[in-house]
């Protein structure tokens with residue numbers, strides 16, 4: 463159905479669920495465990511999980527420059543939750559060893575919602591989707607600043623929770639945990655399709 467090849471960074475976190483959603487939409491999906499596997503991908507998803515752990519493993523396996531180079535060659539990138547943190551140019555409250563990939567011009571704050579409401583669900587109005595989408599937030603970050611050329615796709619209250627900037631997509635919630643493939647379809651058809 464969708465003739466694209468998408469990798470899901472499979473170092474830590476919720477990567478299996480993304481693969482199932484992609485395959486359900488007819489895309490070819492690959493669990494990426496080594497930088498060589500980025501070759502030939504149209505898009506890459508950096509999943510949610512623990513951004514400190516993912517950052518450490520990305521460094522161990524030399525993913526940083528490989529992802530930057532493939533993005534420069536036209537590979538679209540979507541980060542969910544921890545992935546959104548790692549895509550940004552600036553992380554507030556980062557651990558000192560937590561280097562951002564610096565793909566999306568944005569400032570993202572880790573664990574911004576505090577302990578009381580660190581996990582919650584909310585119906586979101588997302589641009590380009592026909593009806594509300596159930597957002598699952600798990601120790602979610604906050605997108606504090608985006609560039610002028612970015613399109614804010616969704617807010618929760620006045621907080622930005624989904625943003626697209628050219629061939630980059632960031633969501634602070636987990637669309638792969640809801641069984642609703644509409645954000646995955648948007649990534650395949652509109653974000654990858656446009657790049």
Ligand code: GLN
Nearest residue numbers: 510511512513543544601
């Ligand atoms: N709080 C996590 C972090 O800072 C992200 C949580 C998630 O991906 N669900 O990495």
